Amino acid sequence: MSVDLKALVESDPRIGSVLRTIIETAYIERQRLEEVVNVPHGEIESLLSILSEKMVILELASQADSSIESRVPKKVYLINPELEQAVRELI
Numbered sequence: 001m002s003v004d005l006k007a008l009v010e011s012d013p014r015i016g017s018v019l020r021t022i023i024e025t026a027y028i029e030r031q032r033l034e035e036v037v038n039v040p041h042g043e044i045e046s047l048l049s050i051l052s053e054k055m056v057i058l059e060l061a062s063q064a065d066s067s068i069e070s071r072v073p074k075k076v077y078l079i080n081p082e083l084e085q086a087v088r089e090l091i
Helices: 005-011 013-024 030-037 041-053 084-090
Strands: 057-062 074-079
Touching: 005 013, 005 084, 013 030, 013 041, 013 057, 013 074, 013 084, 030 041, 030 074, 041 057
Parallel strands: none
Antiparallel strands: 057 074
């Protein structure tokens, strides 16, 4: 797996913010991530898509906290464990 993390972060500074937030708060929910990073919905989707495609972050489905929402899985994110050290060194 060869990902040029430095070039990826330099291509868009918001990617660094997303990675920093995910590394500080593993298993962060999609909605919470959007609030913390303060990036509009469409743009955060694009950033998460880029990072997921390159396997820098992993998108997992988790059950919702309340039984009412349990039919709709929530998305949570974490840094790919194979790249976690490289991401920590970069940011």
